[in-house]
Amino acid sequence: MKLLLFADLHLDTRFATAGPARRQALRDTLGHIVELAEAESVDAVLCAGDLYEHDRCSPGTARFLRDTFDCGVPVFLAPGNDDWYGVESVYQQVDWTPNVHVFASDSFTPVVLADGLTLWGAAHVGPGPTRNFLEGFAVNRSGVNLALCHGSAPDDVPITGLDHVFLGHVHTPDHAPHHTFPGNPDPLTPDETGERGAVICTVHDDGTVSREVFDVSASRSRGLVVEATEAFPLLDFDSVAAERTVRGQFVRDVLADPALDTALRSRVLTTGLRALEER
Structure with a gap:
């Protein structure tokens, strides 16, 4: 099973300089992510939250998201604390195409990706700090079990029965044995440097995950990201x-x-x- 993971794109965020150009670059980065998913024939795209910013998201961005995710790949979205799921959220307002699944509960709910492979997802359902969705959770089925959510790095993944957790919130990439933070795919501030992007995760039969990072940043390719001393x-x-x-x-x-x-x-x-x- 091959999954493309990204998080923390923050569409419509405010920038210190070149706001319109940077916000357009974030949209183009999402386009690159979907193009990569199709080119690499992944089985699904996973977004671990903060896809956009709730308080700034425009109707145009909502339409853009619907059109961009109208693709030939299943898409799973786990709302974060900046794009939380609620009545006024884009997640509820958009008439998504059938390939898009939005996790809407603040507790893990399962989706079967393949025989013997389950993805558990959870959503933030209001503004506020991130939470530990793994607290008190235990897998109740056999096979390989994965989770998708937006929160801090868990230390207790194995005791939940999960094989791996795909996470958002931390903008610095972190590839650990039982969890993956992809980091934000397009730098938002001058100090967000180093390798980052979309991560293609290959899930093996024993539940282990191998990862490959792809640079999809439109801002960096256009020279829009300045050094911290130049900001x-x-x-x-x-x-x-x-x-x-x-x-x-x-x-x-x-x-x-x-x-x-x-x-x-x-x-x-x-x-x-x-x-x-x-x-």
Whole structure:
């Protein structure tokens, strides 16, 4: 069984710089993930939460998610604490295609992926801190048992009867014998460095998991991720453009320049705004 795991994409999140370009890059990263799943002929795509940000998610993003997941691969979604499952959530509002399964309970519920192979999933059903879904849980069936949820690293996976847990929430990848944090596939902050991406997990007959990481980040491929020393903190270009100030006019002019591509525009804006701050 071959599964593609990702988590913590955070669609529609706020960025310090180049907000519109970065948010579009996150969408494109999800497109890369689905393309990878189809190219590698995986048996299912798993998302371990924080797919989007509940308080900022737009109707356009909801439509984008539906269209993107309308693919030839089963998709399993386990809502996290930033994209929690509820009446007003995208998870309930979208008319998903039949290949999409959203886990809607705050306790593990099973889905049979294949004969002798069960995926248990759970959802955050409200805002707040992450929780330990494994606490008090015990597998009640034979075969290989996997789990999908959004939370902290568990120390007690084997005693639950689970063979492996696929997790979101921690943005730094962690590939342990009994759990996998894929990390966020597209860096959200300058200090999120190192190998990260979508993880193709091969589940073996004995319940062990082997993993291969694929770089799917649209932001990195377009040069949109700057080093920490270059970051311009707490600034969103589209917000600055609305200002009736010198820097607001500068941002409007740069954004309107058709000769600049996305990466160059971001560098011009960052350098120019830093220079204006130092005047």
